[in-house]
Amino acid sequence: MTAPAAPPLTLYPPIEVRSQRAWSRAIRLARKKPVGAVAAIVVLTMALSAAAAPLVATHDPLATGPGQQLRAPSAEHFFGTDKIGRDVFSRIVYGARVSLLVSVTSVVIGVTSGTLIGATIAYIGGILDLVFQRLIDALMALPGIMVALALVSALGRKPEFIAIAIAIGIFPRVVRVARSVTLTVRREPYVEAAVSIGGQTSRVVLRHVLPNIFAPILIVATTSLGSAIIIESSLGFLGLGTQPPQPSWGNLIGGQARFELERAPWLIWAPGLAISLTVLSYNLLGDALRDILDPRLRGS
Amino acid sequence: MDYLIRRVSLFVPTMLAVSIVVFFLTRALPGDAVDQMLIESPYITEVERDAVRKQLGLSDPLAVQYVKWVGQVMQGDLGSSLFTKRTVREELAARLPVTGQLALMALALSLSIALPLGTIAALKRDSWVDHVARLLSITGVSVPSFVMGTLVLTYLSIWFRWIPPIGYTPIATDVWRNLQQFLLPAAILGTELSASVSRMTRSSVLEVLRQDYIRTAESKGLSRGQVVRRHVLRNSLNPILTIAGLQVAGIMGGTVILEVLFGLPGIGRLMYDGILQRDYPLVQGLTLLAATVYLTVNLVVDLAYKVVDPRIQL
Numbered sequence: 001m002t003a004p005a006a007p008p009l010t011l012y013p014p015i016e017v018r019s020q021r022a023w024s025r026a027i028r029l030a031r032k033k034p035v036g037a038v039a040a041i042v043v044l045t046m047a048l049s050a051a052a053a054p055l056v057a058t059h060d061p062l063a064t065g066p067g068q069q070l071r072a073p074s075a076e077h078f079f080g081t082d083k084i085g086r087d088v089f090s091r092i093v094y095g096a097r098v099s100l101l102v103s104v105t106s107v108v109i110g111v112t113s114g115t116l117i118g119a120t121i122a123y124i125g126g127i128l129d130l131v132f133q134r135l136i137d138a139l140m141a142l143p144g145i146m147v148a149l150a151l152v153s154a155l156g157r158k159p160e161f162i163a164i165a166i167a168i169g170i171f172p173r174v175v176r177v178a179r180s181v182t183l184t185v186r187r188e189p190y191v192e193a194a195v196s197i198g199g200q201t202s203r204v205v206l207r208h209v210l211p212n213i214f215a216p217i218l219i220v221a222t223t224s225l226g227s228a229i230i231i232e233s234s235l236g237f238l239g240l241g242t243q244p245p246q247p248s249w250g251n252l253i254g255g256q257a258r259f260e261l262e263r264a265p266w267l268i269w270a271p272g273l274a275i276s277l278t279v280l281s282y283n284l285l286g287d288a289l290r291d292i293l294d295p296r297l298r299g300s
Numbered sequence: 301m302d303y304l305i306r307r308v309s310l311f312v313p314t315m316l317a318v319s320i321v322v323f324f325l326t327r328a329l330p331g332d333a334v335d336q337m338l339i340e341s342p343y344i345t346e347v348e349r350d351a352v353r354k355q356l357g358l359s360d361p362l363a364v365q366y367v368k369w370v371g372q373v374m375q376g377d378l379g380s381s382l383f384t385k386r387t388v389r390e391e392l393a394a395r396l397p398v399t400g401q402l403a404l405m406a407l408a409l410s411l412s413i414a415l416p417l418g419t420i421a422a423l424k425r426d427s428w429v430d431h432v433a434r435l436l437s438i439t440g441v442s443v444p445s446f447v448m449g450t451l452v453l454t455y456l457s458i459w460f461r462w463i464p465p466i467g468y469t470p471i472a473t474d475v476w477r478n479l480q481q482f483l484l485p486a487a488i489l490g491t492e493l494s495a496s497v498s499r500m501t502r503s504s505v506l507e508v509l510r511q512d513y514i515r516t517a518e519s520k521g522l523s524r525g526q527v528v529r530r531h532v533l534r535n536s537l538n539p540i541l542t543i544a545g546l547q548v549a550g551i552m553g554g555t556v557i558l559e560v561l562f563g564l565p566g567i568g569r570l571m572y573d574g575i576l577q578r579d580y581p582l583v584q585g586l587t588l589l590a591a592t593v594y595l596t597v598n599l600v601v602d603l604a605y606k607v608v609d610p611r612i613q614l
Binding site: 134135137138139140141142143144145146147149150151153154226230233234237238253254258261262265268269272275276279280283284287 | 316321443447550552553557560572576586591
């Protein structure tokens, strides 16, 4: 839900000035939150290199290299090669495509549905709110990885099913946040005003409530990305993620690689580093956003 | 008293919701246990499959199956595993000590790292201790336990030619062997859990430090140590308890990965095997157990507020 576009004839300065301001604002924020800025750059770099995987990867991720088995990291193979001579660096770059796409999709599904439901039940209240609250409590009580495992083993290992399975774990947390901030926003004078001039519930929720609960939702979404990546890669590790030989960050560590680790430890630290660095960046970014967007939580 | 009744009475509808979610999650999905059971014998006809389904009660409407299941669960009957034919209760009882030990060790470790670290970080706010603690805790939540576990196992084996003894030895049989099997997974799970506890401890202690009664305590001449011990720690316990309670779900999930990785035959491993075999009486029983443990612990935590903080009127 983006904020409504600015009407054409207003007191707003022309577009060029505004975009310049956006830039200087970004730079000012980056100075104030250097760690968050670095995290944002890491996240962007990862996403870009995943999107441009064919350009970034030095080898074909599926091509086996006869005579190239279990080579240590070198200028030719940045992160060495695996048991059948595939280039680990290229497999990580291509693996990022699957892992990032699945985790982003799951967060989009979980956050969108969670926000809509959380805002709606808080706004309407009554019996609907009570029933949904119990269902959300129930979902929270189930360990996310168990639910994801059960769903993926039943539905199949397609990326879209994996994303849905992960989204179910994200959903209840978002509902809780959306619900509690909506309860606060609901009592604000501008919402009361919108209701009193006869605004329909759906219109009030979409135009007034959702834009104003955006900040806390953005924070949950960012940190959810981190846990989505952890669950996605854990599924891969347990053999229920994306089907090999297609690489994903989790299945690079699980499966056959496990038996070669003593001879080729780069098979674990290279993908492990990719996963941990990404999750770390999401968490640091989430922290920085929390500090910037929610002054009440500053320093905690 | 009012609060007590309200809090306890919430437990019942939530458990009901849990049972609905668990039941439909495990059963209303395509591909049932019969297909999985007979996967070895593809030439069995659909008629014969239906006979097996009927025998297992799978051909009834879902709502009927649900009511039957809840009725059985209320009497303590969780059904039998489709594969081992043992009752789910027997399976659980056999595995519970393993997961129990792992969870308790992890929790104990987590609290003994997080409480001092979080308190010191808050008392010495913005010092290097604070920054290191923050970095440690954010790294702790960022490295997945399967990565940490695989790394530790690999490098122990490369550097020291040592791997933990295979299998499970009860602590009563051989303490040393048991500890060798449990220390690593418990340490990994414990450090992971300590991350959020130490952050919560830090912010809770910071919050308490701002209170008037702390200034009073200081101005009447108590030493820093006395203020911390008598006033700060006691008053910051509530949110810490809450977050520790909420971590029960994380512990349950964490045991799946760590038990698979370290070859411990606990509940998590049972869950994993059950899911792979679509043994849904088993999966239902285990998820129900996980949710019940979570809800019970959190109920106890909420009630324990009264003990920790007498100001709260139950």
